[in-house]
Amino acid sequence: MIDVRNPGDGFRSLRARIAALGTLGPGDRGADGAPLTVGEWALLIDDIVDHPEANTEGLWNVAGPDEDDREYDAIFVGGGASGRFGSAFLKARGGRQLTIDAWPFLGGSCPHQACVPHHLFSEAAREMDLARHMQGRLWYPPFDEKRASIQEIVELFKAGRMYPHAIMNWQSKEQLDMEFILNTPATIIDSRTVEVEGRRFSARNLVLCTGARTRYPDIPGIGIKGVYDFATLIEDLDYEPNRCVIIGGSKVALEYGSFFQATGCQTTILTRSPLMETASLHHVDTGLREYVVAMMADRGIEIIEGAEPLEVLGNGKVTGVRYREPGGAVREIDTDFVFVGTGERPNLGMYAPLGLATDERGFVIADTRMRTSVPGVYAAGDLVGPPMEMFKARKCGVGAARNVMGEDYEFDFTEYPDFLHTTYEVTWCGLSEAEAQAKYRNVIKIQMPPDDADPETFALPAAEGSMLYAFTRPVLSGWLKLVIDADSRKVLGAHHVGYGAKDAFQYIDYLIRRPEGFTMDEMAELNELFLNPEHFIQLCRLRAGQQNPVNL
Ligand SMILES: Cc1cc2nc3c(=O)[nH]c(=O)nc-3n(C[C@H](O)[C@H](O)[C@H](O)COP(=O)(O)OP(=O)(O)OC[C@H]3O[C@@H](n4cnc5c(N)ncnc54)[C@H](O)[C@@H]3O)c2cc1C
Numbered sequence: 143m144i145d146v147r148n149p150g151d152g153f154r155s156l157r158a159r160i161a162a163l164g165t166l167g168p169g170d171r172g173a174d175g176a177p178l179t180v181g182e183w184a185l186l187i188d189d190i191v192d193h194p195e196a197n198t199e200g201l202w203n204v205a206g207p208d209e210d211d212r213e214y215d216a217i218f219v220g221g222g223a224s225g226r227f228g229s230a231f232l233k234a235r236g237g238r239q240l241t242i243d244a245w246p247f248l249g250g251s252c253p254h255q256a257c258v259p260h261h262l263f264s265e266a267a268r269e270m271d272l273a274r275h276m277q278g279r280l281w282y283p284p285f286d287e288k289r290a291s292i293q294e295i296v297e298l299f300k301a302g303r304m305y306p307h308a309i310m311n312w313q314s315k316e317q318l319d320m321e322f323i324l325n326t327p328a329t330i331i332d333s334r335t336v337e338v339e340g341r342r343f344s345a346r347n348l349v350l351c352t353g354a355r356t357r358y359p360d361i362p363g364i365g366i367k368g369v370y371d372f373a374t375l376i377e378d379l380d381y382e383p384n385r386c387v388i389i390g391g392s393k394v395a396l397e398y399g400s401f402f403q404a405t406g407c408q409t410t411i412l413t414r415s416p417l418m419e420t421a422s423l424h425h426v427d428t429g430l431r432e433y434v435v436a437m438m439a440d441r442g443i444e445i446i447e448g449a450e451p452l453e454v455l456g457n458g459k460v461t462g463v464r465y466r467e468p469g470g471a472v473r474e475i476d477t478d479f480v481f482v483g484t485g486e487r488p489n490l491g492m493y494a495p496l497g498l499a500t501d502e503r504g505f506v507i508a509d510t511r512m513r514t515s516v517p518g519v520y521a522a523g524d525l526v527g528p529p530m531e532m533f534k535a536r537k538c539g540v541g542a543a544r545n546v547m548g549e550d551y552e553f554d555f556t557e558y559p560d561f562l563h564t565t566y567e568v569t570w571c572g573l574s575e576a577e578a579q580a581k582y583r584n585v586i587k588i589q590m591p592p593d594d595a596d597p598e599t600f601a602l603p604a605a606e607g608s609m610l611y612a613f614t615r616p617v618l619s620g621w622l623k624l625v626i627d628a629d630s631r632k633v634l635g636a637h638h639v640g641y642g643a644k645d646a647f648q649y650i651d652y653l654i655r656r657p658e659g660f661t662m663d664e665m666a667e668l669n670e671l672f673l674n675p676e677h678f679i680q681l682c683r684l685r686a687g688q689q690n691p692v693n694l
């Protein structure tokens with residue numbers, strides 16, 4: 143074990159070891175006896191991630207009995223989104239927690255392999271898309287396909303990911319006052335006890351937060367070199383792909399497919415259900431889906447719906463994918479790169495001593511208080527199944543903490559605002575138009591472009607990030623829809639494809655789900671910051687004078 147908490151000989155030699163790793167800048171050196179700085183954490187984490195075999199000791203930040211001799215209220219097994227937020231909340235409530243993570247940092251898969259690289263790739267895709275569209279105009283040079291490299295952007299991410307990791311370790315220790323042990327796995331002994339590096343810790347409760355990983359389709363050849371998922375793309379990619387086949391039809395497939403295509407790597411998506419029509423996505427509006435799919439096709443992505451992947455072909459290295467078309471014909475696509483986005487499942491092997499109840503898909507069953515079937519054992523985050531999103535992981539962790547600390551707190555995550563990226567930001571909340579029609583008798587919509595407009599000449603939405611499109615090829619500038627119950631005048635759903643609107647959807651979701659709802663008249667009374675990305679406020683104002691509002 144390495145003690146990162148107490149200044150002493152061990153701590154001094156750790157600091158000297160970090161100093162020998164190099165420097166990130168003048169601010170990365172901590173004073174003698176002072177806690178590790180963010181820069182020191184970054185150097186240390188980077189070294190451990192790059193050389194795990196030489197860095198097998200755990201990083202211990204555990205209070206001694208002289209500092210805190212209380213029993214732990216909870217041990218959080220896993221310090222990702224759910225474990226870190228739950229721990230921080232429990233500590234803030236005056237409880238005592240211990241968080242254990244196998245990685246040398248807190249924060250989990252999001253900043254290491256999932257959301258954060260996905261956002262970097264999606265931003266890069268958006269930039270490349272615009273640069274390719276505008277090439278030869280204004281100050282945009284001809285687009286150099288050779289400079290747009292998947293491998294280079296992955297390397298850029300890897301070279302910088304220790305910064306967010308370091309901030310989370312530093313913040314958790316110095317500001318949130320959490321106790322943690324990192325860089326070593328926890329072993330479950332029983333419902334109150336875990337073992338770390340040979341030492342046993344007991345607590346009043348356990349909170350299980352170990353997440354989920356890709357579940358690969360069970361087809362021949364899936365283990366051949368050249369098949370990647372979101373995690374191995376980051377860790378193992380060692381060549382520049384020239385041609386890509388994606389298996390899957392949900393967020394990962396759309397986001398990574400759009401990125402690969404934007405770099406110039408011709409991409410085919412093989413999807414079983416129609417794109418975005420998978421059970422894991424709800425409230426997807428048909429008009430939004432059609433615009434998203436049309437714009438992906440417009441950028442050159444080949445989308446094969448109803449496809450059944452049969453085999454990954456190769457001879458030590460991927461050369462192609464064999465699949466069955468909806469009509470039954472078997473076809474092959476030549477490729478040197480296969481990317482898998484077929485969803486995630488938890489690894490429950492470590493929980494065998496607990497005998498937890500699980501559902502038919504293999505997720506841990508937890509109730510709205512995050513309680514599992516075993517008294518005193520809670521579960522949070524991806525481990526308990528979809529939606530596998532940060533809001534849900536973090537709030538599950540906090541929900542468990544609140545209940546551990548005696549509050550009767552329930553978290554219902556069945557309704558939430560949602561988003562994904564293509565080379566656009568795609569956001570939605572509330573009901574789709576079809577869902578609203580099925581539930582209310584007088585549904586109207588505000589939609590841009592309207593159904594009867596020619597989208598090639600209709601330059602709305604135009605705002606942050608879409609202005610250059612609006613003035614050069616209007617159809618590329620985005621799409622929006624607000625669904626309204628004309629009788630009550632309440633907004634039922636909001637849907638947007640464009641840029642810059644994601645923040646608004648966090649608030650629209652809250653407003654429309656209040657018991658009193660949110661009317662189009664209240665929307666029209668807001669003070670817009672023109673040009674505002676989703677245009678909903680001024681468009682509602684154009685209709686708010688009508689006693690019996692109609693479509694716009
Ligand atoms: C490609 C991709 C992009 C995504 N993008 C977004 C996004 O943009 N927005 C969004 O809201 N969501 C996004 N998500 C979902 C989001 O990343 C997850 O929902 C979230 O990270 C889950 O948090 P968690 O705490 O359940 O698990 P994790 O954050 O994965 O944490 C699990 C932790 O458990 C640790 N662990 C495992 N076993 C042990 C053990 N035996 N002992 C100790 N520790 C252990 C691991 O090291 C890890 O740190 C994305 C997911 C993917 C795959």
Ligand SMILES: NC(=O)c1ccc[n+]([C@@H]2O[C@H](COP(=O)([O-])OP(=O)(O)OC[C@H]3O[C@@H](n4cnc5c(N)ncnc54)[C@H](OP(=O)(O)O)[C@@H]3O)[C@@H](O)[C@H]2O)c1
Nearest residue numbers: 359390391392393394414415420421422483484485530562
């Ligand atoms: N917020 C974000 O931006 C974001 C980004 C990325 C990921 N995530 C989260 O991360 C999780 C994983 O995302 P995901 O897109 O990989 O998974 P997902 O939403 O679970 O979708 C899985 C996709 O793979 C298909 N599939 C599953 N098994 C298959 C098989 N054996 N053969 C062929 N196709 C198969 C499914 O098709 P069917 O519909 O036919 O079953 C579906 O299209 C999700 O919960 C997601 O919400 C979030």
